[in-house]
Structure formats: structure tokens, C-alpha cells
Amino acid sequence: MRLESITEGDSIRLERLDDVWLSVNQELGFMKVGLRLALSDMNIDAAQSVSQRQLAISISAIAEEIGRDAPLNLCLILDHSGSMGGRPMEMVKQAAQRIVDRLSPGDHLSIVAFDHKAKVLVPSQTIHNPASVKLQISQLKAGGGTAIDEGLRLGIEELAKAKRDTISQAFLLTDGENEHGDNERCLKLAKLAADYNLTVNTLGCGDAWNQDVLEKIADAGGGSLSYIQHPEQAVDEFGRLFTRIQSVGLTNAHLLLSFMPNVRLAEMKPIAQVYPDTIELGVLQEADHCEVRLGDLMVDVPRVVLANLYVNKLPEGLQTIAYAQVRYDDPAYAREGILSEKIPVTANFISPYYPAPDLQVQQHILALAKYRQTQIAETKLQIGDRSGAITMLQTAAKTALQMGDQGAATVLQNSATRLQSGEELSEADRKKTRIVSKTTLQGG
Numbered sequence: 439m440r441l442e443s444i445t446e447g448d449s450i451r452l453e454r455l456d457d458v459w460l461s462v463n464q465e466l467g468f469m470k471v472g473l474r475l476a477l478s479d480m481n482i483d484a485a486q487s488v489s490q491r492q493l494a495i496s497i498s499a500i501a502e503e504i505g506r507d508a509p510l511n512l513c514l515i516l517d518h519s520g521s522m523g524g525r526p527m528e529m530v531k532q533a534a535q536r537i538v539d540r541l542s543p544g545d546h547l548s549i550v551a552f553d554h555k556a557k558v559l560v561p562s563q564t565i566h567n568p569a570s571v572k573l574q575i576s577q578l579k580a581g582g583g584t585a586i587d588e589g590l591r592l593g594i595e596e597l598a599k600a601k602r603d604t605i606s607q608a609f610l611l612t613d614g615e616n617e618h619g620d621n622e623r624c625l626k627l628a629k630l631a632a633d634y635n636l637t638v639n640t641l642g643c644g645d646a647w648n649q650d651v652l653e654k655i656a657d658a659g660g661g662s663l664s665y666i667q668h669p670e671q672a673v674d675e676f677g678r679l680f681t682r683i684q685s686v687g688l689t690n691a692h693l694l695l696s697f698m699p700n701v702r703l704a705e706m707k708p709i710a711q712v713y714p715d716t717i718e719l720g721v722l723q724e725a726d727h728c729e730v731r732l733g734d735l736m737v738d739v740p741r742v743v744l745a746n747l748y749v750n751k752l753p754e755g756l757q758t759i760a761y762a763q764v765r766y767d768d769p770a771y772a773r774e775g776i777l778s779e780k781i782p783v784t785a786n787f788i789s790p791y792y793p794a795p796d797l798q799v800q801q802h803i804l805a806l807a808k809y810r811q812t813q814i815a816e817t818k819l820q821i822g823d824r825s826g827a828i829t830m831l832q833t834a835a836k837t838a839l840q841m842g843d844q845g846a847a848t849v850l851q852n853s854a855t856r857l858q859s860g861e862e863l864s865e866a867d868r869k870k871t872r873i874v875s876k877t878t879l880q881g882g
Contacts, residue, residue, distance in 0.1 A: 499687030552589030553582030
């Protein structure tokens with residue numbers, strides 16, 4: 439399926455190109471899916487009518503010794519509004535030029551620049567003359583207002599031109615509010631991009647950008663949110679993000695869960711990703727099975743997902759309570775809809791019951807708790823409940839300490855202390871708090 443264009447009204451036109459959705463075993467390709475499952479406690483009390491368990495699902499791409507990489511299809515969507523003038527603009531241009539130098543033969547690049555309107559600075563192309571592209575970047579000048587949605591719309595159109603059999607990613611950078619645009623349209627565009635296997639990463643520069651908008655765009659677009667507090671950090675942040683997308687091996691991954699009749703998902707917030715970023719995930723559920731879109735799978739960094747399950751009483755002994763499988767695309771070999779092996783989830787029903795907690799799953803549960811506690815703190819602060827916000831930030835700091843995440847604990851506690859002393863949180867404080875709530879040093 440190919441995304442042909444996005445019109446001014448954000449409608450799309452699709453053209454089917456003899457694509458066949460393959461349903462084959464993952465051994466056919468050089469890149470496989472690694473799928474590991476673990477319950478928060480494998481033992482379940484056989485005498486209890488209902489038990490709650492968290493299922494941790496770790497999903498990654500596994501490279502074989504011999505294989506080939508899919509080309510990158512990258513679009514840089516750069517804010518050059520008036521507030522970017524001076525050092526920020528210069529450092530962002532330098533960061534973009536470094537990205538041009540890191541592209542491999544066969545990679546595609548496009549660049550969109552926006553102020554209160556948007557323009558295609560470099561149309562989608564494989565780079566044969568890097569010096570010419572870097573010259574075009576160097577000529578960007580700051581001026582005008584900010585229309586993020588227009589930049590995003592054009593960026594998606596450019597990405598769509600080379601999306602077939604590539605790893606398609608956008609870097610959307612801005613330093614301000616979407617004053618000339620519509621934030622809901624941004625979210626709609628990010629969801630549209632994800633639906634067509636285009637990943638949107640966001641980078642906030644300085645302290646005036648809207649963290650809610652950029653986080654929602656990144657979450658909906660299947661990407662990550664980065665914070666460039668000082669202009670000098672732009673080169674490193676662009677480089678870190680580029681390294682991350684270079685490790686993507688498989689795309690368009692969906693987690694497929696099926697449950698035995700005695701098992702159900704929790705009704706409220708049933709599934710969340712906890713690593714590498716914490717994100718609440720949408721679930722398509724029907725009867726005894728559900729589907730969750732994961733997006734890109736990296737070789738070095740697993741995606742870790744937590745599912746909240748309720749398990750009814752079963753006879754003593756090992757019992758299968760669910761099955762997990764992943765459907766994914768392998769762009770390096772032009773394969774779509776590949777199905778991984780279906781793996782059973784087993785629990786040990788015993789009486790008398792004794793706990794057998796999985797320590798790694800407990801870490802993932804703490805990561806999700808830290809994120810949700812920080813969200814509650816922000817909500818309380820927004821409605822004027824200062825003491826409630828302080829309490830929740832302190833709780834989140836303790837959760838971070840329990841995980842061994844000292845950096846996050848320090849940031850969260852500092853925010854609580856400032857509020858306690860009567861200060862207001864600066865924009866930098868709020869952004870640091872949000873970032874540390876979403877990330878953790880604990881791997882999968």
C-alpha cells in the first residue's frame with residue numbers, strides 16, 4: 439500500500455500495488471523477532487477466585503550474521519521562526535548538516551522548513567551532492583511565526599514519496615507554540631503518519647515549546663520526545679536520535695494477544711509501553727483477543743510492554759492463560775505482514791500459595807508507576823491542588839529511587855521541594871520532570 443499524497447484537508451488517496459500480505463514464519467528472513475514473556479508472579483493462588491497479574495512482553499529485532507539493511511527515509515522538519523534567531527538557528531543548521539554527512543548510499547533525505555507557513559527546502563532524494571544540500575541548509579534564516587501542523591503535513595508528504603521498503607522517520611524540531619496552526623490537526627497528522635508506517639520524532643528546543651503537544655505528536659507518531667534545553671545540545675540530540683533510528687531493523691510491528699476463557703484485560707489503561715519510553719498504548723480488542731500497534735523494532739533496544747491481566751481460578755498445576763505473537767514488516771526484504779511464532783503464557787496455580795515475583799517485571803511496574811504518579815502530579819498542579827502535586831511528586835521520586843533511577847529521583851524531588859518552598863516550577867523544571875517520568879535507565 440502506498441501513501442500517494444495528503445491534501446490540504448488532510449485526506450489521503452491510496453493505490454494498491456499488487457501488495458500481498460504475507461503470513462509466513464519469521465525464519466524466512468534474515469531479521470527475526472525476539473519475544474520474551476514474563477508474569478509479575480508466575481505463581482497464582484488456586485484457591486482465589488480472581489487474581490491480578492502484569493505480563494511483561496519484551497519485543498526486539500534480532501539480526502542474523504548475514505543480512506542487509508533497509509535504507510533510511512528521513513525527513514527533517516525544522517522550525518525557522520523568528521524566535522529561533524541567533525544561536526539556536528545556527529546550532530540546528532549545524533546538527534542538520536551533520537546528519538547529511540552520516541547518511542549512507544541509498545538513504546533518502548528530505549527537509550521541510552516552517553515559520554507561519556511551510557516549504558520544502560530539499561525534496562525527497564538520495565544524496566549525491568552532500569555539499570549542495572548542506573549549502574541549502576546554511577541559507578535558512580529565522581523569521582515569522584510558527585505553524586507546526588503545516589510543517590508536519592509537508593514532511594509526511596515528502597516521507598510518503600520514498601516509504602516503500604525503507605525505514606521512514608521524521609525529526610520535527612520546534613522552539614515554540616503552534617500559534618499559526620491547529621494542535622488537534624498535528625495530532626491527527628501524527629496518527630495518520632503512524633497508520634502508514636511513518637514514524638514521527640519530536641525535538642523541543644529551548645523552554646517555550648508546548649510539552650503536551652510535542653509529547654502527544656511523538657506518542658501518536660510512534661517516535662520519541664527529545665529536549666534540547668541549550669542550543670549547544672542540538673548536535674548531540676540529533677546524533678543520538680539518528681543512532682537510534684539506525685538500529686531499527688523491522689517496522690510496523692503489532693503485538694497480538696489472545697486469552698483463554700478465564701482471562702481478561704483490565705478495563706482501564708490495560709496496556710502500556712514502559713521501555714525505552716513510557717507511553718499509554720491504544721488497544722483494539724475483540725472477544726478473546728487484542729491487537730496493539732508497536733511501530734518500529736530496534737536491534738539493540740527492546741520495546742517492553744506491560745499488560746494488566748485478571749485471571750480467574752483454575753485447577754492446580756501449570757496452565758496456559760494466553761498466547762503472544764507479533765506481526766511485522768521487514769523492509770530490507772520487502773516482506774509485509776510476517777507472523778512470529780505464537781508463544782504461550784503459562785502460570786502455576788498452587789495451593790497453598792507462595793509468591794515467586796519476577797524482579798525485572800517489578801522494575802517495569804515501577805517505571806509505569808513513576809510515569810503515572812508524575813502525570814497525576816501535573817494534573818493536580820493544573821487544577822490548583824499544590825499540596826496534592828507535591829505529595830505525588832515525592833511519591834514518584836521514591837518510586838524512582840526504588841528502581842535505582844537516581845537521576846529521575848533528583849529531578850522529581852527538586853520539583854517537589856520548589857513547590858513546597860512556595861516557588862513556581864519554571865518551564866525547564868516542568869520539561870525535565872516530564873522527560874524523566876517517561877524514561878528510565880533500566881533495560882528490558
